[in-house]
Amino acid sequence: MRKELLLLGAFGMLTTATLCAQEFHLQPTPQEYITQKDSVDIPRQYQILSGNSVQDGPALPLLCSLMPEEVLGASFRVYIGVKGDKIIKKYQHRIPRKSEGYFLKIEKDCIVIAGADERGAYYGVQTLAQLLALDKLPLAEVTDYPDVPYRGVVEGFYGAPWSQEARIRQLDFYGRNKMNVYIYGPKDDPYHRTPNWRKPYPAREGEELKVLVNRAKENNVIFYWAIHPGQDIRWNEEDRSLLLQKFESMYQLGVRGFAVFFDDISGEGTKADKQAELLNYIDDHFVKVKRDVAPLILCPTEYNKSWTDVEGGYLTTLGDKLNEGIKVMWTGDMVVATIDKSTLDFVNPLLKRKAYIWWNFPVSDYVQDHLLLGPVYGNGLDIKDDMSAFVSNPMEHAEASKISLYSVADYTWNMENYDSETSWKHAVRDLMPLHAEYLEIFAAHNSDPGQNGHRFRREESVAIQPALSALLKAYQEKNEIDEDAYRQVAEECRKIIVAADGLLASGNENRPLITEIRPWLIQFKQVGEYGAEVLNMIRLRQQKDAFIGSYEHARALLVLMGETDAQYKAGIKSGSLHLMPTFNALFEAATTGYNAAFHAGLDTKAVYSPYTLKSDVNQLASLPIQQKGKVNTIIPSNEVINWQAGGVLTISMDYARQLSSVLIDLGDAEVADSKFKLEVTSDGTNWQAVDLKPGYRTQVKASLKDLSVAKMRLVNVSDTEQKVYFKMFRFTEN
Structure with a gap:
């Protein structure tokens, strides 16, 4: 065993502005925080005594960054170690018996940081960093640990992925807020999904990912890399080998967490038994062999209750066949929904494990014209023991997402004491302390997603x-x-x-x-x-x-x-x-x-909507229509649409209009042409079919010149349910 390490130094300048005690709070809210009336001046000189267990992790470097200058002969001491280290033996009994827990004590002549493990010690240092922002150090004890084992973010939205710089800022934010998971899975990364999931990243992109992996390690965050192979996977030895080769290439870049996503797909890739077989193979021949890799994660095809066919046996097959240590993701009762005990009571017995929550908030890829900046509320406060993880899917706006992510960190750390309104106000101040009042006003009025296909709404403008x-x-x-x-x-x-x-x-x-x-x-x-x-x-x-x-x-x-x-x-x-x-x-x-x-004739209309959408296809019924001059677009859906036989999507005009064209993308031009029919009517009674012709890639198009249109409808004319995408439905006026 190596000798306990002694460092000498002095408290250096802090980057965080000092705070008065009245406005101070610890983030996330600790399980127990006891302060005395007395406080101590922040020492100008100190000694750091560290245990063997923190020599290789980020806890000690973080502590040293708070105290960068060495001075010999200091009497004030800072002890840091992990349970089992001699340097903190006196405080072993105070350490929580919880993974990632820590005990922090500030006395007049010393500071003690004692972690249940290395990450716990790191979180103790993060708490100390917040206390050092005060004018004086309070004489205090913090006994702390997280409620949820895995907490963090899944970059899993559709649209423009985050930039490299945004991801670096995110990872630093996760470290400060005690979040331990980042899952890299942007839907628009071609090397994450079809068509290039089998190929290694080009050198430049690989080096960028390596930088992110290293930054995650500095912040004690597990960097998960996710692959999305389901749309074109072949259940054979060749594709299985290619997938493992891709994982190995990511492992060589430093990745130590892996996930396989089968969400939002159709066809052969949706088979539960094949998915389980593949995941078990990866777990047995890669994860367990490496021995330094985090638990494998699966995002299933039936990832919410509204899509679950219990009798079909998809989830029960996964529950029965998947290796015990594999985590399975779940979004709740709907694609976008808050998480409560009932949804976990439903899914956990089917999966035979605690669900790994993928929370689709504050993601806005289905309402890109809105910002979701309001409080994080609606999730159960009594479900900490019913989940294995809770990760948030954010907006494409990385910085703006931090308002919600701050509160997600707070919620998953200490559910019982979580207060959504208080946490939201703290989040706003954390993001822009000098202009917090302005940002709070802006966020208060920019929080509801508006009309959307998921029927998910949030409070807005509550006070006024x-x-x-x-x-x-x-x-x-x-x-x-x-x-x-x-x-x-x-x-x-x-x-x-x-x-x-x-x-x-x-x-x-x-x-x-x-x-x-x-x-x-x-x-x-x-x-x-x-x-x-x-x-x-x-x-x-x-x-x-x-x-x-x-x-x-x-x-x-x-x-x-x-x-x-x-x-x-x-x-x-x-x-x-x-x-x-x-x-x-x-x-x-x-x-x-x-x-x-x-007796004037001023135009009284402030808003005028000439089009109305109705559909008996449940996933389409609430989609809004966006107007841009003469071009009108039904807001697309990112999920697979289960379009029943005979199902109809109808658009009604305020009066018969002259339209020039219609552009439709259901993800497969042949299916759109052979299984669906586009019809128009000028009087609401007599319908006329319109020819659909091949367009760009998976699109089909129709010319409506010389036709007067009062209503237009797209019908599944086949005798079976069609699983399609709804990437585009756009019609243009003359």
């Missing part, structure tokens, strides 16, 4: 919503202004405008975040200006000329918001749940009243 409702009700029902509500809403509009400008002009504080959210900030300011002008309209409703000025300005702001939205492919929406609907309703009510009072 009662005033919005009261103002609108009084004006619509009594033609009166609720003065108290008016004052509150006017003040909120002022705050919105100031917050948007303040964040846009915030300088270098978290520049990556401002770059990500800039389009929404511009729209957000316009929402505030529009709301303020609408308030002027209802105040000036009896003043003929003054009203016109406010009316024209409000209309101009609607045009500007439309232009901001149109500049971006996915669009930009802000304040869409309560702010904009209320302002639009007030605009229409005020204009209608003005027209009646002065």
Whole structure:
């Protein structure tokens, strides 16, 4: 056994701004934090005495980075070690008997960091780092450990993957917030999935991944690399060997965690017995042979309750046949859903193991025009013993996702004491401490995903919503202004405008975040200006000329918001749940009243939607239609659509319109042409079939020139359910 290591040094400068005790909190919330009234000045000189067990991990380097300068003869001592190390033998009985737990004690002449394991010691140092941000060190004891064994993030969204720089910042964030898992699985990485999963990464991409792996190790994060082979896998020796070769190439880059994803696929790759056979082979011939690899993870094809065919036996086959140590992912009752005890009581017996939760929040790949910046709430607080892991699927906006990820770290560490609102406010302050008030206002009004195919909604504009409702009700029902509500809403509009400008002009504080959210900030300011002008309209409703000025300005702001939205492919929406609907309703009510009072003919419509979608295909029924000039697109779905025989998707027009073309992508042009029929009607009764012709790759297209269209429908005319994608449905007006 090596000798216990003695280091000498002095506390150096801290990068974190000092905090007063009144606003201080530890993140994530510790299991037990006991402080005395007394505190001690942060010592200028110290000695570090470290145990053998922390010599090779990141705990000791992190501690030394907090105390970078050496000074001989210091009397203040810092002890760090892991259970079994002699240096902390005196404190062995205080260490939690939990994986990744630690005991931290601050006395007048020493600091003790005693971990249940190396990662526990590392987390003890992270807690000390937070305490060192105070003006003085409190005399305190922290006894701490995580509720959930594996906590972190799966980069598993559709759309633009994160940049290298964003991933590096993420990994540092995970370390600070005691998250221990990062799963690399971006859907748009061609070497992660079809067609190139069999091929090694090119040298440049491989080196970038190696940098990330090393950064993960520095932050005590397990870097998982996931492969997504299911869409074209062949269940033979050749593909099995190619998969292991790919894993070996990743192992050589330093990866020590592996996952296999079979989500969002159809066809041969969905067979449970074949998936189990492959995963067991990987587990037996790779994971167990290497001996330094984390547990293997499977993302199944039936990964949520709404898709589960219990009688079909998919999940029970996995439960029966998979090796015991293999983890199986689960998203809950739906693709996008909060996690509660009932969903775990349903799936755990089928899998014969605790589910590995893949939580689809704050991911926004199904609502790319929205930001999801609100509190993390709705998950059970009594399920810590019912899951093996909890990882969050974030937005493509890496920095903005940290508001939610901060709270996910807090929730998975200490469920019983988790408070969603408090954690959210702390997250906002952590992200932009100098402009936290502005960011909180922005986040409070940008949290609901809007109408979407998953029917998943979130609270938004919570504090001002009662005033919005009261103002609108009084004006619509009594033609009166609720003065108290008016004052509150006017003040909120002022705050919105100031917050948007303040964040846009915030300088270098978290520049990556401002770059990500800039389009929404511009729209957000316009929402505030529009709301303020609408308030002027209802105040000036009896003043003929003054009203016109406010009316024209409000209309101009609607045009500007439309232009901001149109500049971006996915669009930009802000304040869409309560702010904009209320302002639009007030605009229409005020204009209608003005027209009646002065016999005018002003356009009363603030928002006009000429198209309505209906479908008896459950996964399509709630998809919104996006308008961009003359081009109209049904927001695509990222999952496999189970389109029943005879199932219909219908789009109704406000009146018969002249359309030029339709573009459809169901993932397979032959299936779209042979199993589906596109029909149009000009009168709602007599339907006419339209020829579908091959387009680009998997697309089909139809020309509608010279046709007047009141309704259009796509029908599964086969006698069987079709498993298809819904990548595109776009129609263009003349």
